[in-house]
Amino acid sequence: MKKIIVVTLILLGGFSAKAQNLDTFFKQADFFFKANVLNGKVAYDAIKKDRSTLDEVLKIAEGITVSKSDAKNYQAFWINAYNLSVIKGLVDNYPTKSPLDDKGFFDKIKHNLGGKSIVLNDIENKLLRAQFKDPRFHFVLVCGAVGCPPLIDEAYLPIALETQLQKQAKLAFNGDYFIKVNAKKKRVEGSKILEWYKEDFTMNGTTEIEYINTFRTEKIPTDYKITYFEYDWRINKQ
Template sequence: MKSYIIVVALAFGILGHSQSLNDFFTKSDAFFKSNVKSGKVDYKGIKSNPEALNELLSIAEGISVSTSDTKNYQAFWINAYNLSVIKGLVNKYPTTSPLDHDGFFDKTTYSLGGKQITLNDIENKLLRAKFNDARFHFVLVCGALGCPPIINSAYKPSTLDAQMQAQTVKALNGDFLRVNTKKERVEVSEIMKWYKEDFVTNGQSEIDFINTYREDKIPSNFKLSYFPYNWTINEQ
């Protein structure tokens, strides 16, 4: 009888975890569809009606997912990061930039996944430090116009790789860089300066990384520089 009880308890625990995680992805998807348009967030609307966001973060607080469950883990923390950035800006709204608020990324903590954690820790300790994938920089959205645009859907384990690929391709074929053919020069977002080590792995250059995703390839002899980051809030 004792063995039966243990098995049933474990089964309910696994089922409950799965249901909570699926609920988080489903409700996150609905939230982004309702509040994000063309890469911009309706902070004013969320401020006036914060119930859906607060419910999502409450669900996220009780979720625990292992790094070995890679796709669920990555999808959960990417969404948790983007939702927490929105929460942080909604709490300060009206505002013009996340940098107007001291400690926005490295001091303010959120209750997520059973942890009290900052935005920087999600990005650097839970994702970048555990997985060698520079595409995180194109799906983690810091609430500013200089970031790659936020999408109006949740990142889900079943579609995560395709979503990360699509956002990276979109950024590197769009506003993330500026090519001057006459001067043989390419300017890229300062993200590639701040996190250079992520883009030059396995002996590749930054231009090699860019060309992996870019349709119109950049010649390897082009000089690379960085343009200033736009920290203005990504508001509708």
Template sequence: MKKILTLGLILFINMSFAQTQLFFEKADAFFKTYVSNGKVDYASIHKSPEKLNEILEIANKVSVSKDDANTYQAFWINAYNISVIKGIIDKYPTNSPLANPGFFDKTKHNIGGKKIILNDIENKLLRAQFDDARFHFVLVCGALGCPPLIDEAYLPNTLDAQLTRQTKLALNNPNFIKVKKNKVEVSEILKWYKGDFVKKGQSEIDFINKYRDQKIPAGHKLGYYSYNWTLNAK
């Protein structure tokens, strides 16, 4: 009996691993097909949603553990971004995710064996479990005000480099961080989640300068520009 149970456990682990790898492969192909320059081809996805639906079916069968942090984070980041696209497609055509009441806090998605809202993926499964402000530059809410969606999946073995790359991309973008004479205007993301950026005694500008090529001089006044909730469509 013990041998049968052990073989069953090994089989389950192998199947779970295969399902997770299949998710990453399908997600990577999906983003490469429908995302370019940070914009999503929602019209084409809406016309032929089979690939999107296939990925979501696979995603619902995936089980990941926080003990394997890179796989866990990569899965839930991709799952968030794909679920945002699914939410848009379900209401397409639409001009903004905010045009759909409950988009982030009421609409449930079947991911990882859970019925879960987007806010809980971001805040409970990622931010509450890991102290990493770079999440804010890879979780894309379907709007132009977000950092751009990349045309590839986040993968466990490249996750750290991808997180850093996307954070640098956003914080060096003059449309995202607007440096003027003695003032710097930043996305409201840094206001809404201020606590994530000012830990260990650092300021928001200290955090920004960690990733900027051209540092913001000391003494610059920090301000926030209005978030653009227009759909990030091609």
């Protein structure tokens, strides 16, 4: 009986430590974003001068393990880890004009996160998109460029994640930075993200316009044609 109690206490202690580490990560990430993001733009100059807070939260992220079955914690962790690692990559090479100026930024440079050594593309495509089939990830994963959806000034949190995902998708499709509706020409101009990841926005037999309309206040006629404007790869700095 004593052995069972001891093993149980050890297991509970392990779970508690993991929960505390994850909670600490979310709190530190939230603090960092609030201090360094304004209107979707990042204070790279200030972070470059003092990167201690960024390094600290990424150090916490190294030792965290979270299961895919714990979906909200998993998704929130990897979304924040991605966004923080993009900022780290740009700060490492700052001043820089674009993430594309740094060779292998998305597909070669590895980051130590969640017990893995992983590139940014694999976080997006293997850990998130492939596992959950949710196009809304495209509105919260921020690649460090002006053409990306704007970075928010808070962390994505498991308790609020569904609300946050919905909000960012609605902002994208009701504003004019992600799509532009031209009623005279019966056309929608969209971000290249819609073209690059077309399979995400046309799942289950829906068209891109039909998907967009699920978030639109003013619906777009389904006979409108869709084209794509050039992506703005300039760094999203303040």
